[in-house]
Amino acid sequence: MPRRFLQRYMPKPDTLRRQRSLRFIAPLIADPGLWLLTRRSVANAFSVGLFCAMLPIPFQMVVAALGARLSRCNLALSVGLVWITNPLTMPLIFYFNYRVGTFILGAPVREAPSRISTRWIAEQMHDIMPPLMVGSLLTAVVLAVIANISIRLIWRWHVSHNWKRRRLDRRRRRARIESEFDD
Numbered sequence: 001m002p003r004r005f006l007q008r009y010m011p012k013p014d015t016l017r018r019q020r021s022l023r024f025i026a027p028l029i030a031d032p033g034l035w036l037l038t039r040r041s042v043a044n045a046f047s048v049g050l051f052c053a054m055l056p057i058p059f060q061m062v063v064a065a066l067g068a069r070l071s072r073c074n075l076a077l078s079v080g081l082v083w084i085t086n087p088l089t090m091p092l093i094f095y096f097n098y099r100v101g102t103f104i105l106g107a108p109v110r111e112a113p114s115r116i117s118t119r120w121i122a123e124q125m126h127d128i129m130p131p132l133m134v135g136s137l138l139t140a141v142v143l144a145v146i147a148n149i150s151i152r153l154i155w156r157w158h159v160s161h162n163w164k165r166r167r168l169d170r171r172r173r174r175a176r177i178e179s180e181f182d183d
Contacts, residue, residue, distance in 0.1 A: 026111070034068060034075040043151040044073035047144040051082025054140035056094055056132055094132065101135025 028034070048067040052060045060082045067080040085093050102109050111123055121128070 009096070013063055014053060028065065028069060028075070031069075031070055035064055039152055039155040041072070041074045042077060042155065043148045044071050045075075045077035046081060046147040046151050047071075049078040050084065050147050051144040052078070052141040053082045053084045054093065054097065054136050054143060056136050057098070076080055095131065097135035097139050098132045099135065101131030101133065104138060105131050107131050 045068060046069055049064050052064040052067060055063070057063065061079050064078045064082045065075060067073075068075045100107065101107070107127075107130070110127055113120055
């Protein structure tokens with residue numbers, strides 16, 4: 001089952017509660033409902049985590065944790081999925097979101113200079129921000145919906161596949177036992 005695969009990589013709530021740096025969120029970590037691995041909680045955690053990952057905001061992990069709390073989904077997965085936008089992938093993802101936003105708004109694409117500086121970004125922020133936000137929100141919603149549906153379908157297929165395999169194994173065992181009695 002997918003649950004066993006996920007449990008191998010999930011942090012243990014007790015281990016997290018004992019860490020000094022996380023004591024301020026101990027009530028959040030203590031809720032056992034945020035550590036369940038069910039089809040619903042995992043699918044919703046993917047939605048929350050990927051939605052927050054696509055947003056160009058600071059403290060994405062905090063927003064994902066609050067989203068996990070509100071939607072009663074798996075906390076560790078939703079917070080961990082935010083790291084899809086890490087320092088290596090963030091420029092590519094946000095540039096893609098910006099291009100989606102310029103397409104939706106019909107705005108001209110701002111070409112970057114040969115050397116991007118914080119000064120250039122600050123000067124262009126009023127032109128860049130609206131398409132970036134629109135593109136990020138659209139990408140976040142689409143990705144969250146696709147992830148939720150995909151996880152639910154994959155989980156369902158996996159459970160169905162295991163049931164069929166078990167049924168086939170039982171038939172083989174029964175046939176082997178019957179053949180032993182016939183001899």
